[in-house]
Amino acid sequence: MNSLAFTCSSRLVLTLALIASVAFSANAAELVRVKRKDGTESQIFQKLITVGAVNQVHEQPNDKSKVTRIGPYNVFFHVKTDSGDVQQNGFYRVVEDPKDRNDPSKCRWIKPEDVQVWATRFAIKPTQVNKETTFQVDLPSGLKYEYVAEEVPEDATAYSFVLEGGDGAEEENGPFKVAFCEVRVDDKGISASLNQLGEMSLEICFVLEDEGFLQIDYKDDGKKFYEYVHALGESWASTIKNLSAADKVPVKLGLVIFSDSHPKSTSQKPRVVVPLTSNIGQWVAGLKSVVGQNIDGDYQNDGLSGMATALGNIGWTENSAKHVVFMGNGPFQTQQGRGRTSDLPINHYLNWLFDRTDPEGIWDGDPLKWEDAFGVNKSGKLAEGIIAEAYRMGGQKGDELRRWKHLHAIHIGQTIEQQYEPEELAGIRKFNAETDKILRPLSPSGQIDVIMEVGKNLQIDALGMSIRAWMVEAFDKYDARAQEEMRGLAQSQTYQGYYTHMNPEASEVDRVTQELGEKIKAAIQVIADVSTGKEQQAMENKTQSENELTRPIFRIIGGKLSQGDLMKPVKVGSATLRDSRSGRAVGEKVVMVSHDELFALNTALNAMYDRFNKSRKAAARQNTKEVLDKVQASLATAASGQQISADTQLQSVITDLPLRTEALKLTAGDIAVMSTSAFDAWLGDVQLAQTQIKDLLNGDPLRWIIINGLSENKTKYSFLRLSELP
Structure with missing residues (x-):
């Protein structure tokens, strides 16, 4: 018989079970049994469900040297102490399988505040009729947790375990005291809850502009700028690899590149170079393959399409702190289709060059092919749309915070001073100021006539000088626009991400390497603290370690769902089988039965x-x-x-x-x-x-699942509808 093996993150595998009515020895009373309404003991053994994000299981009470940390939704059988009590020194004695109750090596101890008693064999499978009519759990704080079917992955199932209430069958619709949780089922069986702070990962996708600025040789050491970018990435990757290995924090990196949507571009749309992966070496190799394309288009590039690609299906997981780091030089293409002068940030006498048309025949044969030199925004979204997509849930509570992809940006400033010698640049700017007064009132053909005449009289390339003057002014304006756009992307009103302007020089590269590296380092440490049950300590140290990458993690930890219930992914409250407003069924009662029983x-x-x-x-x-x-x-x-x-x-x-x-x-x-x-x-x-x-x-x-991965005799269990029982 095929079955699904149950898997869990800790070495103590979830043993979610009910009574197995097989032969027990005479001292079976060592297991705590659920009492019937008349006070007599039933056949049902009392079970304890772990409810914290991280729960400590001790080999002996108060022995902190031998502790196993497990996530939520692990279920144990409650064993009486040697003196017949239900707890000892503030601990419950538990086993994963009833048959192990007399084996001291398999007994463990757990604190009562880390578990919830499950005193029935019943559960409720929630359903959603529509957005207004769905299963919900009334939490003690007065808030409600609503089941949203589309937010539960296809390979997951949600259950509300009926914690108490007699035999659970008498009250037709409830309300029942329940513990709500979600489980994932794959080819290895049921894994633990989808909402485990203790198993959170860190995921960062870098979005890099693959344009000619990466090919520029800079004066301080003659390196091309892509070499600086590679050094940045290698340093961050080394930090991540070392820390994540030491702290056992899963970290994934991804890389998306974009350029202008220009005929010369090797790709007319952004490309996923490396989907999110824990193979840091693969990410570094992908980054080092990017050396920049010399497209010679307009200043703007299709960065918004690059961001849209990164926000898509590149391997983001459910339980992670998600970040997208944009790295680029030029401002964003904002128009769908060929842009016009309405998108121009400057007011120059040669602005007509941006029209990409030659109505007066100025360029004989159009040798510069201006109409081919301008890309477009292929994402169909403005920056506001990208921000809305990144924070699309818009919520400030619960799992909505996990779905946010937090945006950051590094503007790589290619200053005009680095392209010209000081004397040449000063001459261009002086020429620009003087000719602007004369040429602005003229038509394009009139401007050309005057410029050519001046060049002839002074025996200089006046046309080339004018175009350079136009480019210098345009560059200054576009550089300012790029900084404004990238800052707005990273530091919207929704969330304040990391933003910096980095000049392309060695000292600046060192600064940004250290800045972002420290932020990544802090994020890994906070997740490591949470994964080892130190979430309270992490919150207490928030002032020292809070930054743009750790802040999302602190927000998740400190989420206000039921005044801290986010810390307890198993949500305890009350629920009914029918919607209180419409009376429609929003849940189906099932009973868990063992194969042995x-x-x-x-x-x-x-x-x-x-x-x-x-x-x-x-x-x-x-x-x-x-x-x-x-x-x-x-x-x-x-x-x-x-x-x-x-x-x-x-x-x-x-x-x-x-x-x-x-x-x-x-x-x-x-x-x-x-x-x-x-x-x-x-x-x-x-x-x-x-x-x-x-x-x-x-x-x-497939109705029978194996949920005890440690026992040699693997008992099988199934959730049956009441109508399926004999």
Whole structure:
């Protein structure tokens, strides 16, 4: 039979289980049993669900030297202490499997505040009818946690475990006290909750402009600027690799490049060079493959499309602090389609060059091909749209904070002073100021005529000088625009990310390397603290370690969902099966059943049928003691040695499952006085229950999951609808 193996992040695997009605030794009372409403002990063993983001499990009470840290949604069986108490020195004694209760090496200890008692075998599978009608949990703070189906991954399932309430079947719609959590199911089985602070990762995607500025040789040491960028990345990668390994924090890096959407570009759209990966060496290799394209287009580049690509499906995971770092030189293309002078930031006498048209035939044959020199914004979004996409949930609570992708930007400033010698630049600016007064009033053809005449008279390249003057002014304005746009991208009103302007020189590269490196380092340390159960300590040290990369983590830790319930991913509250406004069903009650339990029940029913099938006549059942002996023999396994009297209902010693069959709702005394026809009907009910149980045991193998990864005898469990029970 195929089954799903249960996996968990810690070495203590989740053992979410109910009663297995098999033979237990005489000291089975060491396990804490759930009491019925009449005060008697039921067959159900009390279970404890871990509810904290990180929970400490001790080998001995108060022994801090031997501690295992586990996440939420681990379920243990509660074991009495040696003195018969339910706790010792402020700790519960627990085991993962009831059969291990007498093995000291497998018993562990956990604090009561880290667990929630699960005293039934019932759960509620939530459903969502529409946006207004959905399953919700009323939290003690007065807030509500609403189940949103589309926010639960396809490979995950949500359950609300019914914590108490008698047998859980009597109250048709509730309200029930529940513990809500989500579990992921894959080819390895159920993993732990989707909302584990203790397993949070750090994910950073860099968005790099792949343009000609990377090819420029700078005067301080003759290096091309892509060499500086490579050095930046290698330094950050080294920091991440060393720290993440030491602190066991999963870190993933990604790389997206973009350029102008220009015919000369090797790609007309942004390209994912490295999807988010934990292979830091692969990321470095990808970065070093980017050396810049000499496109010679306009100043603006398609950075917004690069950001849109990074925000898309490049490997972002559910449980991570997400960051996108933009690194570029030019401002953003803002228009969809060919831009015009309306997008021009300067007021120069040669602005008509930006029109990409030559109505007066100034450029004979259009040798410069201006119409091909301008790219466009292919994302279809302005910066405001990118920001809205990054913070699209717009919420300030709960898991919405995890879905945010926090934006940062590094403007790499290619200053005009680095392109010209000081004397040449001063001459260009003086020429520009003087000619502007004369040429601005003229038409484009008139401007050209005057410029050519001046050049002829002074024997200089006046046209080239004019174009350089125009480019110098345009460059200054576009550089200012780029800084403004990138600062706005990183430091919107929604969230203040990291922004800096970096001049392309060695000292500036060192500064930014250290700045961002320290921020990444701090983020890894905060996640490491949380993963080891030091979230309170991390919050106390917030002032010292808070920066643009750690702030999102602190916001997640300190989220105000139910006044701190974000720290407890298993949300405890009350819930009903029907929406209070519409009355429509928003949940379905299910019962968790072990494979062993159904097998034992089937064995008991089979033995009962075989023994009583020989006593169909009423006269053969007149001796009540003989009937009791037969019942006792039939139920020897299921009853665990309990004594059965003439007025003991059979089901009470076999199972606490809410069975629908009438076959076990009788006593031995009832059987003794049955008429032949009634007895035949009863045996028919027993046989029908057997058939139904066999169908469950031998039917769909995927309904049975293995949830105890440590035990050699892996017990299987299934969530069954009440209507599926025999």
